[in-house]
Amino acid sequence: MEENLGLRERKKMATRMALHEAAVRLAAERGADNVTIDAIAEAAGVSRRTFTNYFANKEEVFYYRDAHRLRRLCESIRQQPAADPWTVLTGAAADLLGEAFAEANTSWLTQLRTLHRDPNHLAHQIAAYTAIERDLAVEIAARVPGPDAELRARVLVATFLAALRTSVQFWLDNPGTSLPETFRRVSGMVSLTPA
Amino acid sequence: MEENLGLRERKKMATRMALHEAAVRLAAERGADNVTIDAIAEAAGVSRRTFTNYFANKEEVFYYRDAHRLRRLCESIRQQPAADPWTVLTGAAADLLGEAFAEANTSWLTQLRTLHRDPNHLAHQIAAYTAIERDLAVEIAARVPGPDAELRARVLVATFLAALRTSVQFWLDNPGTSLPETFRRVSGMVSLTPA
DNA sequence: CCTTTGCTTGCACTCCAGGCAACTTTGCAC
DNA sequence: GTGCAAAGTTGCCTGGAGTGCAAGCAAAGG
Numbered sequence: 260m261e262e263n264l265g266l267r268e269r270k271k272m273a274t275r276m277a278l279h280e281a282a283v284r285l286a287a288e289r290g291a292d293n294v295t296i297d298a299i300a301e302a303a304g305v306s307r308r309t310f311t312n313y314f315a316n317k318e319e320v321f322y323y324r325d326a327h328r329l330r331r332l333c334e335s336i337r338q339q340p341a342a343d344p345w346t347v348l349t350g351a352a353a354d355l356l357g358e359a360f361a362e363a364n365t366s367w368l369t370q371l372r373t374l375h376r377d378p379n380h381l382a383h384q385i386a387a388y389t390a391i392e393r394d395l396a397v398e399i400a401a402r403v404p405g406p407d408a409e410l411r412a413r414v415l416v417a418t419f420l421a422a423l424r425t426s427v428q429f430w431l432d433n434p435g436t437s438l439p440e441t442f443r444r445v446s447g448m449v450s451l452t453p454a
Numbered sequence: 455m456e457e458n459l460g461l462r463e464r465k466k467m468a469t470r471m472a473l474h475e476a477a478v479r480l481a482a483e484r485g486a487d488n489v490t491i492d493a494i495a496e497a498a499g500v501s502r503r504t505f506t507n508y509f510a511n512k513e514e515v516f517y518y519r520d521a522h523r524l525r526r527l528c529e530s531i532r533q534q535p536a537a538d539p540w541t542v543l544t545g546a547a548a549d550l551l552g553e554a555f556a557e558a559n560t561s562w563l564t565q566l567r568t569l570h571r572d573p574n575h576l577a578h579q580i581a582a583y584t585a586i587e588r589d590l591a592v593e594i595a596a597r598v599p600g601p602d603a604e605l606r607a608r609v610l611v612a613t614f615l616a617a618l619r620t621s622v623q624f625w626l627d628n629p630g631t632s633l634p635e636t637f638r639r640v641s642g643m644v645s646l647t648p649a
Numbered sequence: 650c651c652t653t654t655g656c657t658t659g660c661a662c663t664c665c666a667g668g669c670a671a672c673t674t675t676g677c678a679c
Numbered sequence: 680g681t682g683c684a685a686a687g688t689t690g691c692c693t694g695g696a697g698t699g700c701a702a703g704c705a706a707a708g709g
Contacts, residue, residue: 265706265707266705266706266707267655267656267705267706267707270656270706271656295694295695295696296695296696296697297695305657305658306657306658306659307658307659307696308657308658308659308660308698309656309657309658311696311697311698312656312657312658315697316696316697317696378588381584381587381588382580382581382584382585383581385577385580385581385584386577386578386580386581389576389577389580390577392576393573393576407639407643409624410620410624410636410639410640410643411643413620413623413624414616414617414620414640414643414644417616417617417619417620418613418616418617418644420616421609421612421613421615421616422609422612422613424612425605425608425609425612428608429604429605429608441605444602444605445605445609447647448602448605448606448609448646448647449609449613449644449645449646449647450644450645450646450647451643451644451645452642452643452644452645460675460676461674461675461676462674462675462676462686462687465674465675465687466687469687490663490664490665491664491665492664500688500689501688501689501690502665502689502690503667503688503689503690503691504687504688504689506665506666506667507687507688507689510666510667511665511666512665
């Protein structure tokens with residue numbers, strides 16, 4: 260997808276990914292709270308100072324993948340033609356979840372499950388989702404008709420992200436389930452009344 | 455409501471509240487990021503060390519009121535007789551929001567608005583909501599029939615909290631609106647398909 | 650090449666989280 | 680009341696996190 264980038268850009272992406280992967284691996288090994296930034300930086304082969312150039316804190320590095328996917332989702336929404344917002348959102352989500360589900364191998368899954376087991380981290384996962392809530396709401400508001408557009412768009416986006424997050428959470432909690440199928444079930448349970 | 459408590463308990467509640475109010479006031483004055491724990495503790499008349507006996511971090515002290523209300527909501531749900539979960543949730547929420555709306559005077563509102571203006575803090579507000587998501591889901595799961603009970607309860611609770619949070623956010627963003635009325639509008643936009 | 654631009658790193662400093670031990674206040678039984 | 684035990688407060692101290700700054704270095708592009 261994003262090829263044709265200079266060496267500099269490619270190195271930055273590699274460093275980001277190395278930090279993220281080192282962080283998740285270490286967290287799965289010894290628990291997220293027992294991982295210091297120094298340890299992550301060392302495992303990724305950079306200095307502690309460089310870590311903080313890439314991520315503002317530990318939570319960010321753990322949820323980098325989630326945040327990245329959500330930003331891509333936001334991008335893909337932006338490029339969709341105007342259509343029923345809920346359909347656009349769930350459609351884009353289905354694509355992304357399919358991709359995530361496909362690339363989730365066993366060891367990766369185990370690491371993710373270990374990370375999500377920590378109840379403290381639920382809040383941080385949500386923070387990642389929230390970071391794009393405003394952006395997404397702005398994008399959606401433009402497609403919602405009626406005088407209620409702003410409020411309706413916010414409700415739409417908040418509900419959508421809640422559904423997405425619940426799906427991922429349930430999928431991680433229940434080994435053997437399919438992520439896209441779980442999302443399909445979840446989005447079937449909630450409906451937004453049309454304007 | 456909770457009277458008949460010993461001096462010790464009443465003092466603790468007072469200290470908690472003093473810390474919370476000092477924190478919100480200082481944050482409104484100079485921005486949440488420019489408030490140190492030392493400043494909050496001093497303003498509340500206790501030592502910095504005592505602050506950390508009461509709250510684990512700055513976000514917790516800012517959202518103490520929200521978290522407290524949500525815990526009370528969870529309690530009130532627990533005591534409700536078995537009934538339609540969505541009705542129980544929105545009913546309990548309406549009560550709490552009415553109370554919050556009634557006790558919100560102008561200066562308090564201004565402080566809250568300043569706090570919520572910081573986009574960084576949206577994530578922390580959500581964290582507060584999330585902290586009780588699991589507890590609430592357990593409570594609700596017992597009232598949801600059908601084989602999907604667990605998943606359905608989670609979706610129900612996540613959607614409900616999203617609606618609640620969106621209502622508060624919208625109300626703060628739009629001076630002059632009524633909080634209970636906003637929540638009524640929002641919950642009218644969402645519907646959960648029955649089992 | 651050689652300049653420019655931008656990334657990395659170490660250093661220094663402030664703030665935060667929490668264990669520990671001394672001290673003070675409250676609760677309660679006598 | 681008096682005294683003791685339980686609980687709360689505080690200061691001290693250690694380790695970790697976040698960030699501005701300046702020096703060094705590597706890539707980009709003439």
